[in-house]
Amino acid sequence: MLTNKSPSDGETTQRFLVTCDGCSFERTADGRENAAAIGDDHRRETRHDVVALEVPPSLGAK
Numbered sequence: 735m736l737t738n739k740s741p742s743d744g745e746t747t748q749r750f751l752v753t754c755d756g757c758s759f760e761r762t763a764d765g766r767e768n769a770a771a772i773g774d775d776h777r778r779e780t781r782h783d784v785v786a787l788e789v790p791p792s793l794g795a796k
């Protein structure tokens with residue numbers, strides 16, 4: 735199979751929804767690093783377990 739992706743097309747920023755198991759905390763973040771930073775922040779402050787879900791671009795555009 736031939737894939738014809740240009741490098742710049744592959745660089746589209748993924749969007750993540752960071753949610754928490756311990757409370758109603760919910761944040762969206764652009765890029766995995768931002769999502770991880772938000773999750774680490776919340777976990778450090780509250781000791782809650784956070785989960786980052788990848789949001790498909792088609793669903794994120796609203």
Ligand SMILES: [Zn+2]
Pocket residue numbers: 754755756757758759776780782783
């Ligand atoms: Zn929490």
